[in-house]
Structures are given as structure tokens and as C-alpha cells.
Amino acid sequence: MTILSRVLSRVDQDLDNSISRLFDLLRIKSISTDPAFSGECRKAADWLAAALQEIGFDASVRDTSGHPMVVAHTPLSDQEKAESRKPVPRVLFYGHYDVQPVDPLDLWDRPPFEPEIVTAKDGTRRIFARGASDDKGQLMTFVEACRAFREVTGALPLSVSILFEGEEESGSPSLVPFLKQNADELKTDMALVCDTGMWDEKTPALTTMLRGLLAEEITIFGPDRDLHSGGYGGAAQNPIHVLTRILAGLRDADGRITLPGFYDGVIELPADVIREWEKLGASDEKFLGEVGLKYPAGERGFSALQLIWTRPTCEINGISGGYEGDGFKTVLPARASAKLSFRLVGHQDPLAIREALRKYVTDHLPADCRVEFVSHGASPAVFLPLQSEALKKARAALTEEWETPAVLIGCGGSIPVVGDFKTILGMDSLLAGFALESDNIHSPNEKYDVTSFHKGIRSWVRILAALSGA
Amino acid sequence: MTILSRVLSRVDQDLDNSISRLFDLLRIKSISTDPAFSGECRKAADWLAAALQEIGFDASVRDTSGHPMVVAHTPLSDQEKAESRKPVPRVLFYGHYDVQPVDPLDLWDRPPFEPEIVTAKDGTRRIFARGASDDKGQLMTFVEACRAFREVTGALPLSVSILFEGEEESGSPSLVPFLKQNADELKTDMALVCDTGMWDEKTPALTTMLRGLLAEEITIFGPDRDLHSGGYGGAAQNPIHVLTRILAGLRDADGRITLPGFYDGVIELPADVIREWEKLGASDEKFLGEVGLKYPAGERGFSALQLIWTRPTCEINGISGGYEGDGFKTVLPARASAKLSFRLVGHQDPLAIREALRKYVTDHLPADCRVEFVSHGASPAVFLPLQSEALKKARAALTEEWETPAVLIGCGGSIPVVGDFKTILGMDSLLAGFALESDNIHSPNEKYDVTSFHKGIRSWVRILAALSGA
Numbered sequence: 001m002t003i004l005s006r007v008l009s010r011v012d013q014d015l016d017n018s019i020s021r022l023f024d025l026l027r028i029k030s031i032s033t034d035p036a037f038s039g040e041c042r043k044a045a046d047w048l049a050a051a052l053q054e055i056g057f058d059a060s061v062r063d064t065s066g067h068p069m070v071v072a073h074t075p076l077s078d079q080e081k082a083e084s085r086k087p088v089p090r091v092l093f094y095g096h097y098d099v100q101p102v103d104p105l106d107l108w109d110r111p112p113f114e115p116e117i118v119t120a121k122d123g124t125r126r127i128f129a130r131g132a133s134d135d136k137g138q139l140m141t142f143v144e145a146c147r148a149f150r151e152v153t154g155a156l157p158l159s160v161s162i163l164f165e166g167e168e169e170s171g172s173p174s175l176v177p178f179l180k181q182n183a184d185e186l187k188t189d190m191a192l193v194c195d196t197g198m199w200d201e202k203t204p205a206l207t208t209m210l211r212g213l214l215a216e217e218i219t220i221f222g223p224d225r226d227l228h229s230g231g232y233g234g235a236a237q238n239p240i241h242v243l244t245r246i247l248a249g250l251r252d253a254d255g256r257i258t259l260p261g262f263y264d265g266v267i268e269l270p271a272d273v274i275r276e277w278e279k280l281g282a283s284d285e286k287f288l289g290e291v292g293l294k295y296p297a298g299e300r301g302f303s304a305l306q307l308i309w310t311r312p313t314c315e316i317n318g319i320s321g322g323y324e325g326d327g328f329k330t331v332l333p334a335r336a337s338a339k340l341s342f343r344l345v346g347h348q349d350p351l352a353i354r355e356a357l358r359k360y361v362t363d364h365l366p367a368d369c370r371v372e373f374v375s376h377g378a379s380p381a382v383f384l385p386l387q388s389e390a391l392k393k394a395r396a397a398l399t400e401e402w403e404t405p406a407v408l409i410g411c412g413g414s415i416p417v418v419g420d421f422k423t424i425l426g427m428d429s430l431l432a433g434f435a436l437e438s439d440n441i442h443s444p445n446e447k448y449d450v451t452s453f454h455k456g457i458r459s460w461v462r463i464l465a466a467l468s469g470a
Numbered sequence: 471m472t473i474l475s476r477v478l479s480r481v482d483q484d485l486d487n488s489i490s491r492l493f494d495l496l497r498i499k500s501i502s503t504d505p506a507f508s509g510e511c512r513k514a515a516d517w518l519a520a521a522l523q524e525i526g527f528d529a530s531v532r533d534t535s536g537h538p539m540v541v542a543h544t545p546l547s548d549q550e551k552a553e554s555r556k557p558v559p560r561v562l563f564y565g566h567y568d569v570q571p572v573d574p575l576d577l578w579d580r581p582p583f584e585p586e587i588v589t590a591k592d593g594t595r596r597i598f599a600r601g602a603s604d605d606k607g608q609l610m611t612f613v614e615a616c617r618a619f620r621e622v623t624g625a626l627p628l629s630v631s632i633l634f635e636g637e638e639e640s641g642s643p644s645l646v647p648f649l650k651q652n653a654d655e656l657k658t659d660m661a662l663v664c665d666t667g668m669w670d671e672k673t674p675a676l677t678t679m680l681r682g683l684l685a686e687e688i689t690i691f692g693p694d695r696d697l698h699s700g701g702y703g704g705a706a707q708n709p710i711h712v713l714t715r716i717l718a719g720l721r722d723a724d725g726r727i728t729l730p731g732f733y734d735g736v737i738e739l740p741a742d743v744i745r746e747w748e749k750l751g752a753s754d755e756k757f758l759g760e761v762g763l764k765y766p767a768g769e770r771g772f773s774a775l776q777l778i779w780t781r782p783t784c785e786i787n788g789i790s791g792g793y794e795g796d797g798f799k800t801v802l803p804a805r806a807s808a809k810l811s812f813r814l815v816g817h818q819d820p821l822a823i824r825e826a827l828r829k830y831v832t833d834h835l836p837a838d839c840r841v842e843f844v845s846h847g848a849s850p851a852v853f854l855p856l857q858s859e860a861l862k863k864a865r866a867a868l869t870e871e872w873e874t875p876a877v878l879i880g881c882g883g884s885i886p887v888v889g890d891f892k893t894i895l896g897m898d899s900l901l902a903g904f905a906l907e908s909d910n911i912h913s914p915n916e917k918y919d920v921t922s923f924h925k926g927i928r929s930w931v932r933i934l935a936a937l938s939g940a
Contacts, residue, residue, distance in 0.1 A: 033797030170797045215798050224762030228912040230883020233813050234783030235774035237767040241786050248718035292694030293838045297707040304705035313704035316711050317801050322788035327503030327640045328685050328846035331787050341800055343703050368763045376798035413700020442698040
């Protein structure tokens with residue numbers, strides 16, 4: 001029996017314990033965007049550091065000005081053991097322990113922080129909890145893979161460092177400073193990131209193209225207090241009206257963003273890539289049908305997949321103003337605000353687009369109104385080299401585990417850390433993940449299939465073995 | 471000493487007790503729009519019925535399908551006494567005991583339901599509480615005037631009926647059915663309504679022109695669940711985006727409402743009326759400066775006063791969708807909604823405009839979206855006859871009390887009951903009130919000056935005496 005097959009076998013035997021450990025982590029309410037849950041975020045960091053120490057890592061919780069980081073390294077003895085064999089890449093694994101807020105809570109079928117396995121009629125077992133998929137379930141696939149290696153062989157097959165962040169869902173304000181301050185400690189030959197998905201339930205995927213993100217909050221101020229619309233309506237500026245007019249003006253009738261210079265740096269997709277993706281068998285009807293829709297919105301002339309993987313966009317993620325309770329209140333409010341995000345592709349410059357947005361809003365403000373902006377992050381899009389040895393090895397490992405050829409895909413979401421690793425640490429990243437479209441991440445009833453978790457652990461075992469040349 | 475001067479003198483002597491009774495009513499949290507406060511609304515109705523019984527009225531609380539009405543009449547003996555003297559008008563006084571919600575609570579300087587008198591540096595004494603002005607303070611001026619008459623003379627000088635409503639701030643759903651069911655009981659020669667304001671602190675006013683109101687709630691639905699904007703942004707319809715575009719399209723660049731037929735029935739104001747109002751000395755700077763603004767918004771070419779008294783408008787009173795908490799969430803929400811109100815003038819038809827609005831919204835819905843509408847009331851504008859004897863008598867009475875000529879003004883707000891009295895009971899209304907622009911009605915820190923309350927009671931004593939010919 002090879003080392004690899006012994007480690008995989010250990011993963012299978014220990015699955016129930018692996019799930020039980022994941023449940024412990026899922027019970028921690030580590031919502032990073034809401035200051036009320038700071039203590040829970042620290043608790044999650046502490047829990048992870050302890051779990052990593054238990055399996056032999058030198059692990060510590062590191063304070064930041066926001067939620068803490070967890071940093072871990074294989075101990076020197078292990079590293080020496082590995083290096084004495086032959087030169088193998090040193091890797092840095094990244095994941096995030098923070099989760100999205102859970103509202104609207106009434107749409108959850110069970111409490112979001114009480115994880116539970118539910119078996120569907122077809123026998124599929126699913127873990128339901130906030131963070132089950134994004135990203136606690138995913139990061140634990142790697143931790144459990146390391147555990148299996150250590151328990152079978154007493155060491156990891158290559159030198160592994162780990163970085164767990166607690167602010168991914170809230171713009172990662174501490175990440176860049178932390179990477180800069182600890183560059184020597186964190187720089188390795190490549191990063192491994194587990195925050196992406198499968199192509200479908202059977203087809204594993206490596207993500208090589210990610211959209212960037214610019215997130216802004218805009219608040220428009222008008223009268224110095226809330227007014228009665230009978231007493232002032234028609235004569236006083238209404239900040240909600242101003243806001244809706246400004247937001248509506250951001251897209252033209254063809255769904256293109258109107259900000260000057262917005263499309264600078266956008267790369268048109270080569271025809272052969274489009275053809276390869278067409279072979280994946282995604283149709284707009286199928287893709288959008290899963291969420292009750294039929295027709296691609298946004299820019300005309302693109303399929304849903306092209307829109308999401310390769311086109312920039314502007315979404316309004318939240319809007320608020322005036323009376324929002326039951327019934328009616330004839331108020332003319334003093335302020336109104338919106339949260340906007342731009343998904344970016346190619347070489348679009350997030351900071352230039354932020355400037356263009358702020359100028360557009362300011363230029364369209366009527367007299368008597370003022371605006372305040374809050375930045376919630378800005379990161380460029382990322383392209384990963386398609387020809388690297390590591391990518392080929394990982395692709396082969398995934399293909400073997402899932403018995404289906406692994407595909408190279410894009411991703412509509414942003415994983416800013418991938419860009420930061422490149423810019424600050426000079427590292428490319430390998431993005432493998434086991435989430436499914438149906439996981440309801442960022443929504444009520446988030447879940448992670450037990451198969452995703454189990455074969456995810458096995459996939460990392462194979463990838464680590466492949467990268468180490470074992 | 472005439473009867474009038476004895477009654478006025480009694481008002482002065484009893485002021486502290488009058489204020490104490492008003493405070494009892496202000497402590498009741500009768501927010502009609504929020505079902506959580508139904509019990510408090512009934513409590514306010516019970517309190518008023520008891521107060522009216524105490525001063526000799528036949529008063530009762532009448533159930534409706536919503537919050538109850540309070541109906542009271544002077545007892546038959548009093549009526550006969552009055553009628554034996556000479557023919558005098560029978561009057562129906564109207565007020566409402568319900569109040570607006572109190573959010574945002576953190577902007578209040580003191581708890582909204584713990585009334586308190588605060589003396590300003592210049593000696594002005596102000597009663598602070600939700601409802602202090604709108605409409606508990608105002609309706610109590612009439613109740614206390616009746617009390618003074620009864621205590622001094624043993625009876626009222628004319629036949630008085632009273633109707634207090636508990637749903638004025640939530641669209642008055644029970645009012646029309648109640649007026650229809652009790653038309654014989656409630657029909658008198660004229661209505662008296664105390665829900666309007668002074669021109670300024672020194673100048674009393676009778677309101678003869680009121681805007682109507684159409685209130686609608688619009689909810690746009692898109693995907694069947696909240697989505698991650700990374701996974702779907704650019705390909706899935708975003709209901710917030712659809713809503714903002716639809717709302718922005720309701721007004722053109724000149725501030726005119728774009729709904730077809732919207733301006734049908736609008737009456738252009740005669741030049742002499744405009745001149746009379748210009749004499750009042752209101753400037754845009756002064757009027758808007760009180761709320762931190764400078765320039766009239768809305769339709770170009772009108773002064774702020776003209777816009778509010780004589781022009782129709784469309785206001786967004788509330789908007790809501792997606793993530794509205796602290797921080798950021800990259801959600802693409804399943805729904806978004808807005809509360810809209812249209813202020814109407816002249817002969818504009820609220821139901822026709824509601825149809826036009828619903829058609830406009832439906833016509834502008836993209837594929838994959840649907841809309842739901844909720845009506846929160848529809849009432850036409852009201853004009854009152856400027857040449858009636860009652861209006862002349864009331865104007866003289868107010869002029870005498872305030873030692874400043876009373877003016878005839880318009881009102882930007884709607885008082886739907888005035889239209890309903892005309893339509894259902896065939897009665898015109900006399901609208902006298904003592905509120906000031908600075909009263910912060912519908913806003914945090916609502917107040918009513920002690921002078922408004924005191925001279926308001928005295929004003930009603932004089933008006934009742936004048937109408938009775940005493």
C-alpha cells in the first residue's frame with residue numbers, strides 16, 4: 001500500500017470525526033461585518049490555532065487592527081525532513097474563518113449556527129449552516145488533509161504554511177498591511193486557496209480567472225432633519241429621489257456602465273476560450289433557471305457565463321432611506337444611502353473607477369445636497385498562468401480523485417487575496433475548491449455536501465502528494 | 471363681565487390642569503401604523519371618551535375593523551337649551567388621537583412618550599412629546615375650550631358633536647365606512663377641524679386649500695432568493711436596480727411628473743392670489759432655510775410656497791432592499807421596495823393616477839421581474855368656500871385673540887377627512903389650528919408651544935361663541 005493510499009484510507013475512516021470538528025467551527029458566529037460579533041471572530045481564530053497546534057503546526061493568533069489572523073507553519077523538523085528528500089515547493093494555504101451575516105433570518109429552515117446533516121430523498125447528505133461552504137467547510141478540507149498525512153506518516157510531504165483571515169466578508173481591511181508586515185514569513189513558492197467551486201457535482205475545477213471588486217457606500221444628505229412630505233414635498237430636495245436618479249444613471253439602456261473610462265483595460269475574450277466554455281454545456285436557461293430567472297440581464301450580447309466570468313458590472317447591494325417599516329409614513333427623509341459594488345475584469349483599475357464614480361456622483365448632486373463616501377475595498381481582477389507545472393499536477397490529481405477531467409474556469413466573484421499575494425508576495429495561487437452553485441453561499445440555508453467535504457479532503461491529499469512529487 | 475370673558479378667564483386659570491390632562495394623553499403610545507401598538511390606540515380612545523364624559527358629553531368608543539373611533543354629542547338637554555335661544559349651527563369637531571412612529575429614536579433628545587415642558591433661553595415654553603402638536607395637542611385645545619364653557623356656564627353655546635379617529639397617520643382605512651354607516655348621526659351644519667397650523671408665531675390662519683394624497687407601496691421581485699453578486703452579478707436581474715430606474719423615470723429634468731395624464735385637473739393659480747401670498751413675506755430662503763436648504767426643488771418656475779400649496783408632486787417616502795446593516799455584503803437581493811406618495815391639487819383624480827402609476831411600473835418591468843402594489847390611501851384635493859359666514863366669524867375671532875389679522879392659506883399636506891366630510895356628509899369644514907412649522911411633526915423632537923396650546927383653547931372659545939352668536 002502506497003503512502004498516498006494509506007493517507008486516503010485514513011481520511012475515509014476518520015470522516016465522522018472530521019465532520020464533528022467542522023461542526024465545532026460552524027457553531028462559532030464569526031460574522032465579521034457586524035461589530036457585535038467581534039468576540040466570536042476571535043473565538044474562531046483561537047479554535048483554528050488550537051486545531052492546527054494539535055496536528056503539529058507552529059500556530060498562533062496574530063492581532064490586527066480588525067479581526068485577528070491565524071498563521072501556522074510546519075515545524076522546522078518536518079521542513080528539514082521534507083527538504084532533505086528533494087527540493088519541493090513550499091506552499092502557503094489561505095482560507096477565511098469569517099462568514100456573511102445571516103439576515104433575513106426568517107428564511108432559514110434551521111438556526112444558521114446549529115449545523116446539522118440533512119439527508120435528501122436521493123440519499124445526498126448535506127451540512128446546513130452559515131459558513132458550511134464559504135469558507136469554513138472549504139478550509140477544513142485542507143486542515144483535515146494535513147491531519148491525515150500527519151497521523152499516517154508523522155509529517156507533511158512538503159513545507160506548508162497557513163494563513164487564515166477573519167475579514168474576507170467585510171473587505172479585508174487588515175490583509176494588505178499584514179502581508180506587507182510579514183512578507184518574509186509568508187512568502188513561499190505558491191499559494192493554495194480553497195474558496196472556489198466545482199464546475200458541477202461531478203466535474204472538479206481549477207479557477208484561473210477572477211473578477212476584481214470595488215465596493216462603495218454612498219450616502220446623500222438633504223434637509224437637516226426628516227420632514228413631513230405634506231409640509232415640504234415638492235419644495236425640498238428628497239435624498240431618496242436624488243439617490244435613485246444617480247443610481248439609475250450608472251447603466252445605459254444596453255446595460256453598459258456609463259462611467260467615463262470604465263471599460264479601459266477590459267479584455268475581450270478570445271474565440272477559442274469561448275468555444276471551450278461552450279462545450280461545458282452551460283445554457284442561460286439552465287444557469288439562470290436555478291434561481292427562478294430566464295434571461296441574462298446586464299450587457300446585451302453576452303451569455304450568462306460570459307457576463308459572470310469575463311464582463312465587469314455594477315450592482316446595488318443595498319439601499320435604504322426614509323420609512324421602511326409596516327404601513328406608511330409621509331416622511332421626506334434627511335438622508336438616503338446605497339451600497340454599490342463593481343465587479344472588474346482584465347486590467348481595469350479599481351482606484352481609477354472609484355475616482356470616476358465619486359466624480360460622477362458629485363457632479364450629479366443638485367444644490368442643497370451633499371454626499372459622503374465610504375470605501376469597502378478595491379481589488380483588481382486576477383489572471384493565473386495556465387501553463388505552470390503546479391497547475392498541471394493539481395489538475396491531474398483532481399481528475400484522478402473525481403474520475404472526471406478537471407476543467408479550468410473563471411469566477412465572477414473576487415478573491416482579493418489572490419491579487420494581493422501576487423502584488424505583495426510575488427506568488428501565484430492555485431485555486432481549487434469543492435463548493436457547488438447550489439450551496440446558497442451568502443444566502444439563507446447555506447450548505448456543503450458531505451461529498452464536497454469528504455472528496456475535498458481527499459483531493460487536497462492528492463494535490464499535496466502530487467506537488468511533493470511523492 | 472361677559473360670558474365670553476368669564477370663559478376666557480377660566481381658561482387662563484385652569485391652564486396648568488389643562489396641560490396636565492394633555493400630558494396624560496401624550497403618555498399613551500398610540501402609533502397607529504404599527505400593529506404592536508393597537509392596545510395603546512384603544513387606550514387613547516378610552517381616555518378621550520372618559521374625558522368627554524367628565525365634561526358632560528354623551529361619549530362612546532366605537533369599534534371598527536381597525537382602531538376605534540370616539541364619538542360624542544352634547545346631551546339633549548344642552549342641545550334644547552341652545553336651540554331654544556335661536557337657530558345656531560350644529561358643528562362636528564374632528565381630530566385624531568393616533569400619532570406617527572418615533573423612529574429614528576436615537577435622534578430624540580428625550581423619550582417621545584414622556585412629555586416635558588422645556589423653557590428656552592428666550593422664555594418660550596415648549597411641550598416635547600410625539601403627538602404634542604399632531605394631533606393630540608391640537609385636539610385638546612378644543613376639548614379644553616368645551617370644558618371651560620361647561621364649567622362657567624353649565625353648557626356649550628351650541629350643539630357640538632365630536633369625532634376622534636385613530637388611523638389618520640396610517641391611511642384612515644376605517645373612516646369612510648364609518649362615516650357612511652353613521653351618516654345620520656354625524657351630519658351637522660359644518661365640521662371644525664384642528665389639524666393645521668398658524669402662518670407664523672404671531673399670525674393665525676384658516677386653511678382653505680389642501681392637497682390630496684395618493685400613497686402606494688411598490689415591491690419588485692427578481693431571483694427567487696438572495697444571490698451572491700459575484701456568482702450572478704451582471705447576469706441576473708437586480709430588483710434594486712430595476713426599482714431605482716423606475717423611480718428615477720417618474721420625474722423629468724424640469725421636475726415634472728412623467729405619468730401620462732398626471733396634470734389633468736391641476737388648476738393654475740390666479741395672479742391675485744399669488745400676489746396676496748407674496749405679501750405674507752415668505753421667501754424661499756427663509757422657508758427652506760429653516761430645514762437647512764436654500765433652493766426650491768421640484769417643478770421649475772414656482773416659489774417654495776406655490777410648490778407646496780398649489781402644485782402636485784411625487785415623493786419617495788421610503789426605500790429598502792438588500793443589505794442595509796453596518797459594513798458590506800455582496801448580495802444581489804430577491805426583492806426591493808419603495809413607498810411613494812403623490813400630493814394632489816385641484817381636480818386631479820387619485821384613482822386615475824394610481825392606475826397610471828401601476829401601468830407605468832408594469833410597462834417598465836424587465837423580463838424576469840414581477841411587481842406587487844399595496845395601496846395606502848387615495849384622496850382628492852380640497853377647496854373650501856371663501857365667502858361663508860362661518861369663515862368670516864372664525865376669522866374675526868382669531869384676529870381678536872391673536873391681535874393680528876388672520877390669513878387664509880393653503881396646506882401642502884392632505885387631510886382626507888375634509889374631503890370625506892364633503893363627499894359623504896355634504897359638509898364643508900372650517901380648518902383652524904395652532905401648530906408651527908417648527909413643531910417637528912412626523913420627526914424626532916416633536917413639540918407644541920405652550921402658547922399654541924393656551925391661545926388655541928382661547929381661540930376655540932372665541933370661535934364657538936362667535937358661531938353661536940353669543
